[in-house]
Amino acid sequence: xxxxxxxxxxxxxxxxxSFKQIAARNAASxxxxxxxxxxxxxxxxxxxxxxxxxxxxxxxQILTQAKVIALVGWSPKPDRPSHRVAAYLxxxxxxxxxxxxxxxxxxxxxxxxxxATLRDLTVPVDxxxxxxxxxxxxxxxxxxxxxxTGRRAIWMQLGVINEPAALIARAxxxxxxxxxxxxxxxxxxxx
Numbered sequence: 001x002x003x004x005x006x007x008x009x010x011x012x013x014x015x016x017x018s019f020k021q022i023a024a025r026n027a028a029s030x031x032x033x034x035x036x037x038x039x040x041x042x043x044x045x046x047x048x049x050x051x052x053x054x055x056x057x058x059x060x061q062i063l064t065q066a067k068v069i070a071l072v073g074w075s076p077k078p079d080r081p082s083h084r085v086a087a088y089l090x091x092x093x094x095x096x097x098x099x100x101x102x103x104x105x106x107x108x109x110x111x112x113x114x115x116a117t118l119r120d121l122t123v124p125v126d127x128x129x130x131x132x133x134x135x136x137x138x139x140x141x142x143x144x145x146x147x148x149t150g151r152r153a154i155w156m157q158l159g160v161i162n163e164p165a166a167l168i169a170r171a172x173x174x175x176x177x178x179x180x181x182x183x184x185x186x187x188x189x190x191x
Contacts, residue, residue: 059177059185062153066126067095070118070148072140073131074098076106081157081181082131086110088183089129097121118143124150129182130160137162145172157181 069089075082090096090110097112104116115121118128118140125148130140134156141154145168153175156162166176185191 055177056189058175059180060189060191062127062155062175062177063182063186063189063191065151066153068097068123068125068150069094069127069129070097070099070115070121070125071129071131072099072118074100074103074108074114075131076103076108076114085129085131085157085181085183092186095123097123097125119147121148126151127153127155129155129157131157132160134160134162137165138168141165141169141174144174145169153177155180155182158184 071082071086071089073082074086077083078087086096086098087109090108090112095112096108096110098108098114099116099118099120100114101116103114104120106114108114118125128140128144128148130137132140137156137160144152144154152173154166154169154177156166156176156178158179158181161178166178169176
């Protein structure tokens with residue numbers, strides 16, 4: 001298999017040689033972690049084979065297969081991002097179930113009752129969209145793993161990155177997207 005090594009550089013200062021030079025020296029056992037690839041490591045590792053899913057492909061898969069979304073941290077205030085994103089997703093045909101203990105029982109403009117916790121969900125959920133601080137993501141992921149049925153993908157909104165929670169979610173078989181907004185990704189990806 002031939003790779004275009006010249007197009008990629010290794011970010012870590014320890015590895016300033018080109019992939020071509022490293023591959024020539026270590027042809028039999030050449031492996032480089034995806035985290036060291038540039039220019040755009042967020043789009044996945046081009047050396048892992050055809051079945052490796054890039055982040056954009058993962059986003060497309062989640063958003064096209066999801067039908068039911070639990071939105072943790074929903075606000076009844078129309079000027080809040082959680083409210084606007086939930087309304088946008090509902091207008092796009094998703095069933096959006098808001099989760100907010102302080103608003104439990106309130107009916108949203110799209111007709112869905114707000115649940116107090118993820119434990120209160122009675123239907124399988126395809127995606128859990130989290131509008132909480134990074135420090136609050138861990139307990140949400142634990143609750144998803146313990147109580148939510150369905151296809152289950154974890155989506156952390158813009159500015160929300162929690163690697164330990166993401167590792168736990170992936171170990172439990174959940175797909176994870178961090179620091180992205182579905183209301184931005186849907187038009188960007190033409191979905």
